[in-house]
Amino acid sequence: MNYLLTLYYRDGEGPQQGTPEFDAEMKIWNGVLEDMKRDGVYVAASGLKPETATTLRRETVTDGPYAETKEILFSFIIIDVPDLDAALAWSRKLPSTEYGAVQIHATEGLELA
Template identity: 45%
Template sequence: MTQYLVSMYQPDGIVPPPEVLGPIMEKIGAFNEDLQAAGAWVFGNGLLDPSSATVLKLDGGEILVTDGPYLEGKEHLGGFDILDCPDLDAALVWGRRLAEITGLPIEVRPFAPARG
């Protein structure tokens, strides 16, 4: 089995109203239950707004600490799941389902082999 990072990217800006977001969140809840029942779920969660980020960067031998996202953009990482799947095709089935539920871009990416 290989672990995959399934990342959900969402647009910056206003969060959709409850009548739009509510049904999507219900479907995501069912999706998460199915992941767990299939034994594919390792870990996952949503993230707070990018403005909540703290960036640490080495500069001239010192670590600079700044507020806000590392990269500015029109979209941000909104949440992720780590899945344990037999192969990329199986991970893509889950990713495709999440893309259909959310209507958002979903990135499926394998982890590098464990070291040590």
């Protein structure tokens, strides 16, 4: 089963770019992604540029994500694992669970180029 992990952080929380904490966290991120590839669960992943978020609803284009959203979507990862407990176990390794959230969805009809 493919699961989409969407990663959120709260504005102003988590380490700031250019600090030693940020660099330390990047090492953890890279380590988890490498582990995912080594275990054959990695399907796809990408960081997102939160400041580019644009929403189209009917014909109205607005700046940013949904107005009510307090947590900012900054990355996604797709993994292929047997069940929800396995998806949860991988999600627990992600540093942003400390200051943000990981949302997990089972996917239906995932197509990759």
